Amino acid sequence: MRIVLGVGGGIAAYKVASLLRLFTEAGHNVTVIPTEAATRFVGTATWEALSGNPVSNSVFDGVHQVNHVRLGHEADLVVIAPATADLLARAATGQADDLLTNTLLMAHGPVLFAPAMHTEMWQHPATQANVETLRSRGAAVLEPATGRLTGADSGPGRLPEPEAIFDAALALMQGQTDFQMPLAGRTVTISAGGTREPLDPVRFLGNRSSGKQGVALAVAARNAGATVRLLAAHMDVPPPPGVEVVPVETALQLREAALAAAGDSDVFIMSAAVADFRPAVVSDTKIKKRDDSADPVITLVRNPDILQELVDVRNAAGPAGQHRLIVGFAAETGDSQGDVLAYAEAKLQRKGCDLLVVNHVGSDKVFGQDTNSVVILSRSGSEPQEAAGTKAEVSAAIISRIGYELNHVALN
Template sequence: MRIVLGVGGGIAAYKSASLLRLFTEAGHTVQVVPTESSTRFVGIATWEALSGHPVSTSVFDAVDTVNHVRLGHEADLIVVAPATADLLARAAAGLASDLLTNTLLMARGPVFFAPAMHTEMWNHPATQANVAALRSRGAVVMEPASGRLTGKDSGPGRLPEPSEIFAAALAAAAPVGAAAGRLAGKTVTVTAGGTREPLDPVRFLGNRSSGKQGAAVAEAALAEGARVRLIAAHMEVPVPAGAELVQVETALELRDAVHQAAAETDILVMAAAVADFRPGELAENKIKKRDDGADPVITLVRNPDILAEAVQRRAELGSGPALIVGFAAETGDGTSSVLEYGRRKLERKGCDLLVLNQVGRSLVFGQDTTEVRILSPQDAPGTEPIAVAGTKAEIARHILDRIADELDAPLPSH
């Protein structure tokens, strides 16, 4: 594969030398295109020695080959690492002020950005808007790692390790394999993570969800060739490279995002752990302990049933996802078993499939392994679905296989 490795002007540029080595040792041909400012961190001689090709920052070199056009046209993959805030801004604006930004404008294949910058720069609304714009055009923008940054500060904005960028970039550049996937041409929307319902400026009601299962489902859908949109609440795991990220916090925000996405979604997978209740009022100031020792009284109100609403809206509009998949995290009690509660939830929600698992201390939330049963309204009465156990990545592949099987079979009319 012919890869263009763009290098932005950040101190993390030294890590890209290791990334270059990973690409070349894997048999790929790599043309390095640094920005002028990046050469203050790693010189052109280093890139030429490691890549075995001449390196330039200017559109006025190799003019006879029309270099600024040729590089983008011939590249099977363009990887920009590190992608600084300035470079992301220029790419989002479509500027062509040097050889790298010209190459990005001429790209015919996948484009992958690995950002690196200080936390404040990454979180700035301008940077987030630029990232959203690039993702909306099909580019993959990897989430930065959290950790020690330049100087004494730390936080999100650190360049991921070269091995992580290597794997994610190659996964993003797999149109051949993806085209053979069972979900090629489909749009899959996955909700993941736990919603947080604010009590006051510093406190919230939340749950133990890590987002691992939803992220694994998104990654499995990408591997099957789908276009994937991930609506993410609080997550403790990275967003899979290649997924379009929609960030939310509360149940109401997640509801709005699901309704907005439904019109252009073939498969909706509701894996997020959505709070059933939220505080009736949001305190403007931090709730403090009272001198008289009285306990605060917090009134909770019910959150909307987003899954049931999605099913109802599909029926009312006569359009929307062909398949809606719900998740049920249940605990059994003296009245009913986990399976019995799951079947009742399937009937109430009206979804096409329900992924059922048992939750509790040291079960499911935050764990790397789980056990699920997939329930369907088409199950024969009295039958008990087979329990499947494994890592969350293995379970995600099992879920995607079942989804693909359902799409291959005639679906009931909704």
């Protein structure tokens, strides 16, 4: 694919170097066209070195090749990142005062804008009108992420992570013109992996969780436009790029991190396998196996119910907390008293979370595997939803359902 990557004059221009690398490593031929203002943030030498192509922003360079016409005409895709308020305005009004805006007027293929600017600039009626104009003409304009901006300010206006822009661009190139980012502007916290409860300096009580499902959820949420925070217990897989990682080990550490993150989270997904119990006493030295003494007796105490506490904190916040959506996971096995869904329905009602993702687990199911099969239960009374396939596919279904619940179902 021949891609034109237009770079606007914002501080987020430095992040676009990572986006360029993603495109080139995927085998695409990328021509970078920075605005004059963009070169004050990142120089042309950087773009030439990473793209392998010459870089210019003047219509008077390479006149014999008629670049102001040729580049847009030949491009399979044009991506603008960061799309500043000024660049959106010039694109919406059809200005052609530099090589990039000329290229936009000549573009025959899909065009993707990834905005980045201060919150007030993004929310200004003029900017919103320009965005609507571009969308009405067929351009794809992503919603900016919410997070830390220049200086001490925070809010919507942050450039989406390069991986999210890359995935949106791939979707656009594949003809998915109706793609959307249902979690754009949202902050999603996800717990992943399995907690470990120490017995002594070398031993612990743990579980079989690999963290694969939690990591897949983080990727899906990131790709849906969210700002993602991953509370990572023990995992067999690395965390994905483009997300904030908070490492934890024990259930008590996870509880502390979860409660700290709850306040600014629009969505909280408790997918970690949290130990129900921990040793009442942790030995400072390795517990020895001795022939002249009795085997040790390990007394367990119950760990706090983090999911229940998150619901309680949300409910105690009153109207200010009602926008927060909480998703629990239930790793269940049936027995003579009931089947998996019966136990899960009871858990959903008991915990009061908004969605409950139910796994039927066993020695050869879910834990450590690359595939999964779940049922998503909703407190809103919606029909149970089944999802099966790779953990990435299951995660996409879960994130899609979360987006639906946030945007279409009123939280009680």
